Amino acid sequence: xxxxxxxxxxxxxxxxxxxxxxxxxxxGEPVALWHGDADLKSVDAVILPxxxxxxxxxxxxAISRFAPVMTPVITAAGAGMxxxxxxxxxxxxxxxxxxxxxxxxxxxxxxxxxxxRLRIENTSTAWTNGFAHxxxxxxxxxxxxGNFNADTATLDELEAEGRVIARYVDVNPxxxxxxxxxxxNARGNVxxxxxxxxxxxxxxxxxxxxxxxxxxxxxxxxxxx
Amino acid sequence: MARVVVDxxxxxxxxxxxxxxxxxxxxxxxxxxxxxVRLGKQFIITIDGDVAGxxxxxxxxxxxxxxxxxxxxxxxxxxxxxx
Numbered sequence: 001x002x003x004x005x006x007x008x009x010x011x012x013x014x015x016x017x018x019x020x021x022x023x024x025x026x027x028g029e030p031v032a033l034w035h036g037d038a039d040l041k042s043v044d045a046v047i048l049p050x051x052x053x054x055x056x057x058x059x060x061x062a063i064s065r066f067a068p069v070m071t072p073v074i075t076a077a078g079a080g081m082x083x084x085x086x087x088x089x090x091x092x093x094x095x096x097x098x099x100x101x102x103x104x105x106x107x108x109x110x111x112x113x114x115x116x117r118l119r120i121e122n123t124s125t126a127w128t129n130g131f132a133h134x135x136x137x138x139x140x141x142x143x144x145x146g147n148f149n150a151d152t153a154t155l156d157e158l159e160a161e162g163r164v165i166a167r168y169v170d171v172n173p174x175x176x177x178x179x180x181x182x183x184x185n186a187r188g189n190v191x192x193x194x195x196x197x198x199x200x201x202x203x204x205x206x207x208x209x210x211x212x213x214x215x216x217x218x219x220x221x222x223x224x225x
Numbered sequence: 226m227a228r229v230v231v232d233x234x235x236x237x238x239x240x241x242x243x244x245x246x247x248x249x250x251x252x253x254x255x256x257x258x259x260x261x262v263r264l265g266k267q268f269i270i271t272i273d274g275d276v277a278g279x280x281x282x283x284x285x286x287x288x289x290x291x292x293x294x295x296x297x298x299x300x301x302x303x304x305x306x307x308x
Contacts, residue, residue: 102296
């Protein structure tokens with residue numbers, strides 16, 4: 001039986017459809033999860049997809065963090081369940097304190113939408129184990145508030161522990177400190193990523209097939225577990 | 226009725242691109258000598274009854290947990306007795 005990967009829909013989520021499709025392409029079984037239900041439906045992993053949950057009111061992810069579904073997500077993440085937050089999902093993970101730091105307004109003030117080159121720097125997480133260390137990939141990036149900020153001590157800790165999973169290459173699109181595109185928690189089961197792997201899983205619509213590896217990685221992690 | 230006012234500002238070390246954009250516009254509109262502009266949020270919460278003791282503590286906790294993000298923001302809370 002293929003692993004069941006939950007994809008949460010909040011009011012204002014946009015990329016739940018593509019995330020579920022990416023799970024299916026990778027060979028997993030996507031399971032729709034609803035923000036208002038404190039029920040993970042016995043899934044093996046959870047994806048918080050991109051979008052503008054609650055209209056980005058207050059701060060991006062600040063209200064979603066208190067949605068009923070987040071209570072079991074936070075508990076499960078603490079117990080080691082793989083959780084991936086993409087874009088708005090990354091913001092929700094930071095607001096939930098599952099990941100350190102915060103994502104603030106792009107330095108340029110512009111909403112950026114481009115195919116972005118990244119370098120994968122940690123291949124031991126649940127979501128990146130299928131990459132080669134230092135591998136460069138190209139996936140879409142689209143955000144207005146993707147500027148990763150944390151205090152120097154936190155940044156140094158992330159670097160020292162190898163918890164920066166991906167860095168922007170060629171250009172830093174949003175002013176993120178130390179070119180950070182994605183990070184993980186100490187255990188490596190929770191990953192936040194600003195660019196969108198779910199939009200790079202097939203030739204017809206994506207700039208590459210690189211995104212699919214995030215989804216096949218979690219299936220590897222779950223099957224191997 | 227009590228009125229609780231919570232001001233939330235980005236910490237001084239966090240870049241405020243919106244403030245910078247407003248600073249530019251002020252300059253274009255002829256205001257000289259603008260050294261810096263910072264934007265913040267103000268929450269005005271009207272509450273039945275008095276705000277003190279446990280309720281005030283609860284408000285402080287929520288100001289830190291929901292209304293602001295302590296990673297990037299500071300808040301100041303004050304209670305104005307008669308709304």
